[in-house]
Amino acid sequence: MTTVTTSLTVHPVASRLSAADRAARLRKPAFGSVFTEHMVSARWTAERGWHEAELRPFAPIEMPPSMVGLHYGQVVFEGLKAFRGENGEVALFRPDEHAERFRNSARRLMMPPPPVELFLEAAAELVRQDQDWLPADPNMSLYLRPVLFASEADLGLRPAVEYRLLVIAFVTEGFFGSTLKPVTVWLSEEYTRVAAGGTGAAKCAGNYAGAYAAQAQAAAHGCDQVVWLDPVERKWVEELGGMNLFFVLGAGDRASLLTPPLTGTILPGITRASLLTLAGDLGIPVREERLSAAEWRDGCRGGEITEVFACGTGARVCPVGEVRSATDSWTVPGRGEVTARLAERLFGIQRGTRPDHHGWLHHIGERGAG
Ligand SMILES: Cc1ncc(COP(=O)(O)O)c(C=O)c1O
Known part of the structure; x- marks a missing residue:
């Protein structure tokens, strides 16, 4: 054939x-x-x-x-x-x-x-x-x-x-409007998004239908999106319903980024990949490492985690302001400086106000007559 x-x-x-x-x-x-x-x-x-x-x-x-x-x-x-x-x-x-x-x-x-x-x-x-x-x-x-x-x-x-x-x-305009307005997320302890060895790294329709039950719980608890934990230990933070997650550790010159690794159960986001590259351009160290929900909570309470944001094509860059689950809730410190710097870089390239050093834009040109 x-x-x-x-x-x-x-x-x-x-x-x-x-x-x-x-x-x-x-x-x-x-x-x-x-x-x-x-x-x-x-x-x-x-x-x-x-x-x-x-x-x-x-x-x-x-x-x-x-x-x-x-x-x-x-x-x-x-x-x-x-x-x-x-x-x-x-x-x-x-x-x-x-x-x-x-x-x-x-x-x-x-x-x-x-x-x-x-x-x-x-x-x-x-x-x-x-x-x-x-x-x-x-x-x-x-x-x-x-x-x-x-x-x-x-x-x-x-x-x-x-x-x-x-x-x-x-x-x-994007899921959550045009400003970097923090969203509240629901940590799903009852449901998982996909199975290990399943279709998590594929953008297949069933992954999204399967998420609706957790999304309904999120909405019932006043949350905008679901945070998925890993399907095996139900402990490690994976991603949101339609976005990948980044954690900012430390602040100012000492700020670094952490994002969950692509384990096969996470969608390899193109915005995620772009922000990893832009963080490198800005000299911000990045680790692709697991973080547990408990470490997320303790890091926010103890001040080691200074910002958390989600990213994806639909919402672009979106700060996370609060986390809720059936058993717990905590707020994420809201400094937002690193989030804003990365968002500004990304939006600047997309809008043509920053140089496209990585060749990410494909210009379309005018249409012919007709
Ligand atoms: C489950 C999931 N994770 C992450 C993302 C973010 O991926 P991207 O940045 O390529 O839009 C999406 C959106 O496509 C998604 O559906």
């Missing part, structure tokens, strides 16, 4: 929404609720490899009731962003890294990994076509959601032989 990468054909909408209509739809865009005018679709079959790759108007899709992805959860997705720089140019942030993670997620679920070129072309063309949706407001970004699912109609319990890739986009 050969896998053929078909280059994208472009079928834009016959008539685009006016600026006034777009602005009306974006008046209060809750995360993931108002989508742009186009989407990308591509198909894969064992015989033909990748084919029918096209950009077309955003619209509902048909699916057979016996579709494998629907029944057995062979579904992986990604989340990446495009930003409008101060000079008006739009760029995707580290799309190649997202492409690689998408491919790894696909492999873990026995799905055909979409070629990097197809992923990059799909993301770039969608942003190019819909870039008018992205306001100049520096807090807004265009969030792209590629999703790959088993589209075969057959309920035999085995990996499918037909798949579909879609890429859709929406405008967002």
